[in-house]
Amino acid sequence: MNRPIVVVGSINLDLVARAERIPAVGETVSGHQFRTFFGGKGANQAVAAARLGYPVCMIGRVGDDAFGVQLREALEQDGIDVNGVEETEGESGVALIATSDAGENSIIVVPGANGKLTVSDLERHRATIESAAVVLTQLEIPIAVVERISEITRAAGVPLVLDPAPARALDRILLQRIDWLTPNEAETEALLTSISKDLAGQDIERAAEHLLAMGPRNLILKCGERGALVVQESGFTCWIPGFKVHAVDTTAAGDAFNGAFAVGLALGKSPVESAEFASAVAAISVTRDGAQPSMPKMHEVEEFLKTERRSLRNAAVPAQHS
8 A cells, every 4th residue: 555645734714706806905896706615735735635546644723613524524525534633622724815817816814723733733643744655744834833744754754845835934954854845936035035036037047046055855946837947956957847728716726736746756756757747737726716626636637648748758848057
């Protein structure tokens, strides 16, 4: 049996309003749709991996409200092991999401139970973490928990993938224990607090070099429709071109990417192959509404890649250095 992917992170209910455009500060716009979806960056990544047919264990917290029951049941329905999902007094985490008809979004996250995840929770489920093929985590849980995850995985020799979202500066000691850091451009700017933040064009590669110098073993810089830049500790660097699709909702694209990337690594794919596979999964996800409902199954990804007539090996091209 495959060693599981373990996700330690947030579990939210997403409240999504759609309008022609996202309002500016102080502005009110009329919306034309409201829906609720199961979300949270941790849960999204867990569902993304599970939909691809890989065993997944989730560690996190939900509230003792009605939302908590629904959130836990939703994870179970996707075949995720929820023995590590504990109930805490108070409200579950929620995200308030405004989405435009062009597929853009603006998000406010209220942590709720996610903010009550503790280092003690990790210790209770330490054996699960140490037995993982890959561990995924994010920054919608307390930073002390993320730091402890990095200590446990490093000691156990388990690859750790950190999605540094929401964007914030991070301690170099933590970064040095990360096997794969996967920021988008905004998160890269937040991490690079002491150097130029101009990421246009060729400067993306320079920013990636600075990030890698801060400590993580490897880096994937996610650049939306342009694709992703993979930088490995060996010095090998390549661009993964983005797939051209009609975006409907980009809410969980990064989570789709991370969950799929972990599956690729767990299945023995190379990092570049895993990133190419993850790019396809993310591309499919943005063509659908919602966070977890947008996550494709393996047969859909295989059909997508076949339709694109684009082999995984040929998708990556060498990065151009200035």
